[in-house]
Amino acid sequence: MVEAMIPQFKLGRLLNQDQAGRRIVLLGSIFSQPAILIAERAAFATDITHLSAFAASLANIKNLGANDIYSWFLASSTSHSDPASQRPDLKLNLIYPCTQQHVKKYSQQGLRMVTETPDIYRDHVRPYMQKKREEGRLNWVFNIIEGRKEQEDVIYREHGDEGFLLLPDLNWDRKAMSSLHLLGLVERRDIWSVRDLQRKHITWVKHMREKLLDATVKLYPELDKDQLKLYVHYQPTYYHFHIHIVHVALESGGTQATGKALGLENIISQLEMMQARLGDAGDEAGMADVSLTYHLGEASELWTDIFQPIKEGVVVDVK
Template identity: 75%
Template sequence: MADSQSASEVEALIPQFTLDRVLNQDQAGRRIVLSGSIASKPAILLAERAAFPSDHDHLSRFSTSLSHIKNLGANDIYHWYLACTSTSPSSDLAAQPPDLKLNLIYPCTDQHVKKYSQQGIRLVTETPQIYASHVRPYMQAKRDEGRLNWVFNILEGRTEQEDVFYREHGPEGFLILPDLNWDRKTLSSLHLLGLVERRDLWSVRDLRKKDVTWLKHVRGKLLDATVKLYPQLERDQLKLYVHYQPTYYHFHVHVVHVALETGATQATGKALGLENIIGQLEMMAEGEKGEEAGMADVSLTYQLGEASELWTEVFLPLKEGRDARIQP
């Protein structure tokens, strides 16, 4: 670009851009690369959403500045929406497509605040002994607080049934529905959840060698149902994983497009590939436990936020040689 061009001349180039085709788009929809031309000369336009303002004045007006707010679903304290940042509510929605995906947790708890706050991260190793003595009781306490009401609402048919696109009832049953963080239209950012009907599986820790056949069945059904609903996809374009620690203690499997950017939720220290879990269970020596041998018998290393209760009440005291506060 010639130095002699004025700022206004440079700015005037953008409206002259004529689109030819989309070259690329990131999975979260925040960045797009367009191929086209300006004055009959080839050009590439890269567009990326700017960062949100962080000053209080702007953010205090944020919720009231939104338009075309459309509810995508609600379950217990969780609500999710699409919305526009346009300041003209009367404008045509077709001409102003939603550019924000909103999740609302209301009323939220102190644990939600801790989870979503900026904080330091620690890597911990949970031995079978720590799991049995401290983490399992923690899981029990959270389940007893009613943290799974929204999951049971879905499983028992009270909410979100219009979103369930596959269901298999019975002792080995499960269902599939969209994850609340997916916009439900961008296949390259596909994110589905497989919720099992079994109440005895709280997390990956409850999987045993005897569950391998069932896990393979679930894996196959998750893949089959997804490609049937979205025929543009093939099975080898899908990735299945579980979280440890999970956000909630009812066993579920995440189904995502392999191109989905591997952010913190898919990173090492958070996500465990379902195929790898199956392989690990298959290779376990039966020994004294036989088919009851399982993931509760191995050490798992994962990351925790410094504000999480598991860090402050269990792993930090253990690190400092003190008694962990969560006891069976």
């Protein structure tokens, strides 16, 4: 029987690991003939019986960190007589207590492409950002910046008016280099998103880019700078400016796709073009003066409260 060949596979070497470590490609042999074995984690069972028992079935749960309502863990999906011998095969993120905004964000939903003009940003989106910041959802960011949480994870830091720090993103398992994902957080609180970047910030953004790259390859010497890509999200998940640093081989999915991610080098280039066009005048010109096109989930407030009413010709009030 064909299935009897699998136990006969003798490993030669690992050819590849992709999909953020969820698939491996092995080169080996079966009965002295060369063979390639591709192993990919099966999809989770979604019937109510399995889902009801899922959390209780986890073993060897190891906390990787906690900050405000967010915690993250490694865990094993199968029980074993000797828990110490288990290798974690799951990365868990826990949001507790979660809000309705979290429920909307993580729910399956349709997507819409929208174009945010400078006028729409100024009159509708900027007030929406202000409202969200005033709701206190940045406590976990401020915990890091002010030194109360996750300081053992900080890879690099510069203090001051233009200070920033580098640490692992909570979605990375901190093991597979091909899925490396780090986060650069700025200390200043007046830069909420890419929209706040202006011509006068070019030198600062370039400095951050070089320092983030330098710190990453220093900590992980098996990497070269040209194996890393830096981008920002728009719209971002939270309104405090941050830069994502990932391995160039990390499969993009939705978070790095067109309509969500903006390459940092392209942002710098756009600001430099403004500088070349405007000369010494207009240091305040910047990303708030251009139109940005991106996708939104149909359950997001930006769609339901702003862009859908604009599409339907309804007067929008975000106050």
